[in-house]
Amino acid sequence: MKLSRPVSWFLLAFGVWSWFIWITFVKNLCKDGSGLAFNDAGDPTAYFWVHLLLAVTSFLLGTAIGVIGFRGVRALRREAGDK
Numbered sequence: 001m002k003l004s005r006p007v008s009w010f011l012l013a014f015g016v017w018s019w020f021i022w023i024t025f026v027k028n029l030c031k032d033g034s035g036l037a038f039n040d041a042g043d044p045t046a047y048f049w050v051h052l053l054l055a056v057t058s059f060l061l062g063t064a065i066g067v068i069g070f071r072g073v074r075a076l077r078r079e080a081g082d083k
Contacts, residue, residue, distance in 0.1 A: 005076055015066015032048075
């Protein structure tokens with residue numbers, strides 16, 4: 001399958017954006033002072049674990065999508081160099 005240039009760049013940008021957003025989210029989750037992520041004893045709550053799982057899943061999907069986009073951009077550049 002051949003990806004177009006706009007689709008390749010979109011997928012690559014989505015992968016980068018996903019990492020930026022979710023890293024920020026995990027940092028904020030770890031600093032949570034509202035009592036949602038950590039109980040009074042300082043132990044992680046179910047809220048923390050569920051949201052950490054969401055972040056890890058998003059990291060993995062964002063990485064996979066970004067790699068697909070990167071490969072598409074690289075293939076298009078190689079193709080343009082061959083002409």
